[in-house]
Amino acid sequence: MALENETIETIEPENLEEDTTKNKYLTFKIEGEEYGIDICHVIEIITVCSITWIPEAPDFLKGIINLRGSIIPVIDVRLRFKKEEKPYDSLTCIIVIEYENYQVGLIVDTVDEVMYIPEENISLPPNAKLKFQNKFIKNIGKIGEDVQLLLDLDKFLFLE
Amino acid sequence: MADFSRESMLDMFIYEMNQLVEQLEQLIIQCEDGYSMDDINEIFRIMHTIKGSAAMMLYDDMSKTAHAIEDLFYYLREENPSDIDYSKLTDIVLEGVDFIKSELARIESGDESVSDPTELISKIKGYLGELKGETGVSAKEEKTSKPAKQEKSAASSNEKKVENEENKEAEPEGSKHFLAKVFFEDGSEMENVRAFTLLQNLKECIQNVKCNIEDLQDENSAEIVKKDGFVFSFSSLKSYDELVDMINDTIYLKSLDLQEGESHKYKALIRFEDGCEMENVRAFTVIHNLEGFASDITHEPTDVIDEGATEIIRENGFKFEFCAFKDYEGVYKILSQTVFLKELELEEITENVEKEDSKETPKADTNKKEEVQEQKQEEPVQAKAVKETEPQKPKASEPQKPKAPAAKKQAPTQHMISVNIGKLDQLLNLMGELVIAEAMTTQNPDLEGLELESFNKSARQLRKIINDVQDTVMSMRMVSLSTTFFKMHRIVRDMCKNLGKDVQLEVVGEETEVDKNIIEHLSDPLMHIIRNSVDHGIEMPEERAKVGKPEKGTVLLEARNSGGDVLIIVKDDGRGLDRNKIMEKAKKNGLLKKPESEYTDREVYQFIFHAGLSTNESVTNYSGRGVGMDVVVNNIETVGGTVTVESEEGEGTTNILKIPLTLAIIEGMLIKMGGAKYTIPISSIQETFKTKKDTIFTDPDGNEMLTLRGEVYNVVRLYDFFGAETEVKNIEDGVFIMLENEGRTVCLFVDELIGEQQVVVKTIPKYIKKIKGISGCTLLGNGDISLIIDVTGFFDK
Numbered sequence: 001m002a003l004e005n006e007t008i009e010t011i012e013p014e015n016l017e018e019d020t021t022k023n024k025y026l027t028f029k030i031e032g033e034e035y036g037i038d039i040c041h042v043i044e045i046i047t048v049c050s051i052t053w054i055p056e057a058p059d060f061l062k063g064i065i066n067l068r069g070s071i072i073p074v075i076d077v078r079l080r081f082k083k084e085e086k087p088y089d090s091l092t093c094i095i096v097i098e099y100e101n102y103q104v105g106l107i108v109d110t111v112d113e114v115m116y117i118p119e120e121n122i123s124l125p126p127n128a129k130l131k132f133q134n135k136f137i138k139n140i141g142k143i144g145e146d147v148q149l150l151l152d153l154d155k156f157l158f159l160e
Numbered sequence: 161m162a163d164f165s166r167e168s169m170l171d172m173f174i175y176e177m178n179q180l181v182e183q184l185e186q187l188i189i190q191c192e193d194g195y196s197m198d199d200i201n202e203i204f205r206i207m208h209t210i211k212g213s214a215a216m217m218l219y220d221d222m223s224k225t226a227h228a229i230e231d232l233f234y235y236l237r238e239e240n241p242s243d244i245d246y247s248k249l250t251d252i253v254l255e256g257v258d259f260i261k262s263e264l265a266r267i268e269s270g271d272e273s274v275s276d277p278t279e280l281i282s283k284i285k286g287y288l289g290e291l292k293g294e295t296g297v298s299a300k301e302e303k304t305s306k307p308a309k310q311e312k313s314a315a316s317s318n319e320k321k322v323e324n325e326e327n328k329e330a331e332p333e334g335s336k337h338f339l340a341k342v343f344f345e346d347g348s349e350m351e352n353v354r355a356f357t358l359l360q361n362l363k364e365c366i367q368n369v370k371c372n373i374e375d376l377q378d379e380n381s382a383e384i385v386k387k388d389g390f391v392f393s394f395s396s397l398k399s400y401d402e403l404v405d406m407i408n409d410t411i412y413l414k415s416l417d418l419q420e421g422e423s424h425k426y427k428a429l430i431r432f433e434d435g436c437e438m439e440n441v442r443a444f445t446v447i448h449n450l451e452g453f454a455s456d457i458t459h460e461p462t463d464v465i466d467e468g469a470t471e472i473i474r475e476n477g478f479k480f481e482f483c484a485f486k487d488y489e490g491v492y493k494i495l496s497q498t499v500f501l502k503e504l505e506l507e508e509i510t511e512n513v514e515k516e517d518s519k520e521t522p523k524a525d526t527n528k529k530e531e532v533q534e535q536k537q538e539e540p541v542q543a544k545a546v547k548e549t550e551p552q553k554p555k556a557s558e559p560q561k562p563k564a565p566a567a568k569k570q571a572p573t574q575h576m577i578s579v580n581i582g583k584l585d586q587l588l589n590l591m592g593e594l595v596i597a598e599a600m601t602t603q604n605p606d607l608e609g610l611e612l613e614s615f616n617k618s619a620r621q622l623r624k625i626i627n628d629v630q631d632t633v634m635s636m637r638m639v640s641l642s643t644t645f646f647k648m649h650r651i652v653r654d655m656c657k658n659l660g661k662d663v664q665l666e667v668v669g670e671e672t673e674v675d676k677n678i679i680e681h682l683s684d685p686l687m688h689i690i691r692n693s694v695d696h697g698i699e700m701p702e703e704r705a706k707v708g709k710p711e712k713g714t715v716l717l718e719a720r721n722s723g724g725d726v727l728i729i730v731k732d733d734g735r736g737l738d739r740n741k742i743m744e745k746a747k748k749n750g751l752l753k754k755p756e757s758e759y760t761d762r763e764v765y766q767f768i769f770h771a772g773l774s775t776n777e778s779v780t781n782y783s784g785r786g787v788g789m790d791v792v793v794n795n796i797e798t799v800g801g802t803v804t805v806e807s808e809e810g811e812g813t814t815n816i817l818k819i820p821l822t823l824a825i826i827e828g829m830l831i832k833m834g835g836a837k838y839t840i841p842i843s844s845i846q847e848t849f850k851t852k853k854d855t856i857f858t859d860p861d862g863n864e865m866l867t868l869r870g871e872v873y874n875v876v877r878l879y880d881f882f883g884a885e886t887e888v889k890n891i892e893d894g895v896f897i898m899l900e901n902e903g904r905t906v907c908l909f910v911d912e913l914i915g916e917q918q919v920v921v922k923t924i925p926k927y928i929k930k931i932k933g934i935s936g937c938t939l940l941g942n943g944d945i946s947l948i949i950d951v952t953g954f955f956d957k
Contacts, residue, residue: 052945053836054924055882056931064925064937066945069593071937073927102927157927 024116025141027148028095028108030077036117036141036148037106041097045111048088065094065105072096074105080156081136099153117141117148125149135159170267173217175578177264180206182643185257189649192250195236203253204233205494210260212448216441222263225277228284229256231343231415235288238417244291251657252287254650255280288415338366338396340407341417343389352381355390362406366394389415426491431477431503439473446498450482457482477503581676584637591633592825592920596939598626599917605942630825630918638673641719641728644683645670648690648717655694662701663694663713672719674726678799678819682728685792685803689730689815690715692789697734697813707810709733721821725801725843728817737807742767765805769793800935802952804902818902826921828938830914830946831897833878834886837946838910839919839938844951846898846905848913853891866896866907873898876954877909881933886911901951908954921948 025036026045051063051074060079064071074094079085091110096103121142136159138152184206191199211226232253236244259280266275344354359369369392396403400418407416430446432439443459450457459480461469492506602619645667652665674682698704698713705711716731739761746752746767752759769789796803801819820826828839829848855866856875864875875896879886888894888911897908919938924931933953937945 050944052937052947053834053884054928054931054947055884055934057928061928064928064945066939066943069596069939071922071925071945073925103925104927 023119024114025148025150026095026114027112028077028093028106029110029112030081030108031083034112034146034148035077035108036115036150037095037097037153038150039114041099041153043096043098043103046094046096046105047090048092048094048107062107067096067105070103072103072105074107075157076107078107078109097153099157102157104157115143115148117143122150170217173213174264174268177210177213177260180210181257181261181264182646184210185254185650186646188250188253188257189646189653192246192653194246195244195249197237197240200233200237204230204237207233209449212445216445216448219263219267221275221277222260224281225256225259225284228281228288229253232284232288232291234417235291235415238415239292241291248287250653252284256284337393338400338403338418339391339393340403341389341391342407343414343416344385345414352385355381355385358390358407359392362394362403365398365403365406366396369394389417425481425508426488427479427481427507428495429477429479429503429505430495430498430501432473433500433502438470439478440469442498442500443469443473443478446478446495447480449494449498450480579636584633584676587633588637591630594626595630595825595918595920598622599940600943603942627918634675634825637676639676639679640671640673641679641682642670644679644686645717645719647683648686651687651690652694652715655691659695660700661694661698661713662711663698663715665690666714666716668716668718669720670717672721672726674819674821678801681795681799682817682819685795685817686717686728686730688789688792689817690717693730693732693734693813693815697732697736699735722818725818725820728819729814730817731812731814733812736809736811736813737765737768737805738809739764746770762804762806765807768805769803802902816902825918826948828917828919828948829897830917830940831895831910832912832914833882833888833910834884836884837914837940837944838878839917839946839948840897840899840908841948841951842916844899844901846900848895848897850895851891856891868898868907873905873907875907875909881954888912899951899954901955904955906954919946919948 021038021040024039026039026042027034027036029035046067049065051065053063054061057063060076062074062076062079064073066072076085086109088107092107093111094105094107095111096105098104122139123142125137125140136152136156137149138155139150141148141150184203187199187202187206195203207226207230211223211230214220214223214226232249235241259275259277262275342355342358398406404416404418407418430443432442447457447459457480459478461472463469488506488508492504495501495504495506498504602623607615648667649665652663655661656663693715694713698715699707699709701711704713714733716729718727718729718731720727720729742764743756743759746764747756749770751767751770769792793803796817796819799819801817804816804818805813806816807813827842829842829845831838831840849868851866851868855868856864857866858864864877865872866875867873877889878884879889891909894909894911895913897910897913899906899908917940921936922938923936924934933950934947935950936948938948940946
């Protein structure tokens with residue numbers, strides 16, 4: 001992880017104001033696999049709070065939460081990826097994102113860090129190589145030896 | 161643009177204009193069958209105000225149009241011709257109103273483009289000419305216009321002398337006072353000279369002439385005469401009719417208003433509300449309004465347009481004197497309608513007494529006035545008289561001008577302010593937060609199990625105050641439906657004209673109040689429904705006569721409160737819906753979801769709200785394309801309402817819109833089911849009860865029912881309905897809640913009741929698709945979310 005931390009520091013200060021969110025990704029883990037979300041969509045990260053179940057919703061849509069007065073739907077990312085459900089623990093987090101005016105919370109196993117991935121290190125996913133369904137993955141980011149799967153929020157949120 | 165900034169006034173202008181136009185439109189529609197004198201006066205007054213305000217804001221087109229209509233009503237008012245085609249008159253006036261409306265909309269949107277009212281104005285004028293029976297006269301007058309010009313030089317030299325002489329002339333015994341107001345044809349040019357010629361012609365038989373223009377030689381006076389008319393007062397021995405004849409002989413005369421009676425001299429002092437700004441412009445408006453019926457207006461400060469005048473008026477009030485033929489009450493009434501008026505003092509100066517005492521030159525008048533100022537005792541007496549006559553005011557058109565009665569009251573202060581709706585919305589949001597915060601505090605888990613007598617007392621007090629505040633906030637947002645309803649008059653009228661139908665719109669309960677946010681969503685649906693009723697429902701007059709119905713069709717528009725909802729009912733006595741036709745269409749469009757025979761009438765009729773389903777064979781101007789009714793449903797559903805339609809073939813159709821009184825805060829019953837708490841709107845709960853197992857039975861399809869006091873009800877188990885988990889499945893462990901919606905009842909089985917609570921409705925995030933049986937959610941005192949149950953969801957499975 002030390003490597004990535006250095007990468008963050010290397011951003012030129014003069015670009016800081018206008019470009020603080022460019023090419024930066026918030027990474028989180030699901031079953032040991034690392035994923036990234038474009039940081040410009042992330043609003044905040046909260047710990048799991050009480051979720052109100054709603055009827056008629058797909059199973060990954062766990063319900064709604066009250067975030068200081070605003071009502072926000074939450075999606076369990078594990079279930080969205082068709083993985084086993086896992087009881088929430090102290091590491092479980094909700095990443096509140098805003099995408100195209102929709103505010104949604106994403107329940108993830110754990111949140112890692114914010115990292116900078118330069119444009120040239122991002123490539124399209126090599127479909128064949130990945131074992132799990134990759135329809136929610138837009139790009140692959142490479143940091144040294146590590147690989148980050150960058151989420152396609154549009155598909156993640158709206159694909160039926 | 162104007163030489164002084166009008167931007168700050170623009171809002172005010174548009175607001176006032178819209179009010180006036182609305183009032184005007186209602187008035188016109190009201191009296192399509194015949195204009196009473198009161199109506200004519202009212203329309204005239206409104207038009208005059210529009211003209212004045214528009215001119216002040218330099219919107220000439222609007223001002224000219226208003227002017228033309230004003231002329232028209234001026235004629236009506238003065239001549240009161242009996243054989244008028246009211247419907248044609250209404251058409252023309254409405255056209256004018258439409259023009260003003262579109263102008264306003266343009267100004268509002270900041271569109272600088274211009275539309276030309278010339279055609280409209282000439283149409284109005286043409287109609288006025290028709291009324292007067294003067295068609296063709298203008299051509300003759302064209303020829304005589306040239307010699308008139310030559311009179312100018314002669315005229316100018318004599319003019320002043322004449323006036324002075326006549327002023328001094330002693331009044332012969334038995335002479336009467338008159339006030340004449342003359343307008344010349346547009347484009348006749350040199351109006352001042354014409355006015356002068358008129359005076360010359362009358363010279364022989366009139367005395368004591370006073371006119372609104374001091375110097376008729378002045379080039380500018382032509383403009384004044386053109387705009388405001390030539391107003392002069394005089395006394396004469398001749399009779400009214402003789403004078404009218406004489407004046408009517410004047411060439412290029414467009415309209416004449418001759419009034420007989422004593423001219424009263426008045427002295428008035430007006431103070432405007434503090435902080436109303438631009439006192440000088442307001443003063444100018446007052447004077448401008450006066451010009452309609454008063455002459456000899458003098459005011460202090462003399463130059464109201466001057467910036468400095470603002471201060472003077474603010475400090476000392478605005479003083480002015482004028483002569484008018486109206487009596488004290490009339491003048492008082494008009495002046496007290498001034499916008500932002502704080503204080504009005506009006507005195508009548510008894511000039512006649514002076515005349516008898518000492519037949520002096522007019523100069524003495526001014527001296528006397530100062531003395532008269534002291535005799536204030538007259539004023540309160542007069543004022544009382546106004547009050548007493550108040551209740552006897554003819555009811556004529558009371559309901560549709562809600563502002564008028566308030567303005568007429570003795571205390572001439574403004575009781576209304578206009579508030580930005582955004583601020584009200586914010587207030588409502590804060591109110592919602594307050595309600596939640598209160599619940600969070602008083603139901604705080606930390607307090608559980610504590611004996612807190614004085615805390616509870618204070619909490620109750622707080623609760624009470626919050627309730628009051630909430631009621632007040634809600635009532636601030638309540639708007640009566642009358643404006644929305646009266647718009648419908650116009651629609652029905654226009655449609656009747658175009659379709660050749662005879663339909664009357666009956667309006668009941670228009671005073672019912674609904675939240676402002678909801679009203680905005682009502683106008684369109686109502687319009688579509690009414691169009692539908694008139695176009696599809698009501699038959700042609702001949703057809704109606706054939707089936708023995710009165711030729712005049714009726715559409716009833718009714719609003720009434722029903723619990724927490726408002727019902728708006730549109731009922732026509734037309735041919736009703738054709739069930740078979742709708743069924744056929746529905747089948748064609750693939751809307752049927754079960755065997756045809758299983759559809760109830762109600763369900764079939766509901767198809768008309770589907771997009772693309774129109775049973776009208778031909779597309780008309782108004783309907784038949786199948787769009788419209790689906791708009792109705794969409795709009796009504798956005799405000800949480802429902803639409804149902806009932807019909808009886810040959811008897812008519814009834815559309816019922818059920819809309820909530822307010823969107824924001826509802827009384828709810830908190831219930832528990834599974835691990836979650838749900839809120840049911842109290843308004844739909846009939847009763848709650850527990851029952852024994854043996855009252856429940858199941859029909860062959862597996863539908864559960866229960867009997868209560870001999871009646872059978874459907875049972876819905878909430879956990880079943882939502883597919884949720886709960887431990888309470890035994891009928892005897894849980895509670896039943898009887899819910900009612902539009903005459904249908906169902907018994908809902910839940911785990912337990914928690915209690916009543918006021919809840920602030922929040923919408924379910926749009927990311928989640930619409931859930932049947934859930935209408936929104938709310939936050940509980942502990943921050944948990946409770947889903948609000950939509951009762952209608954239980955009825956259509």
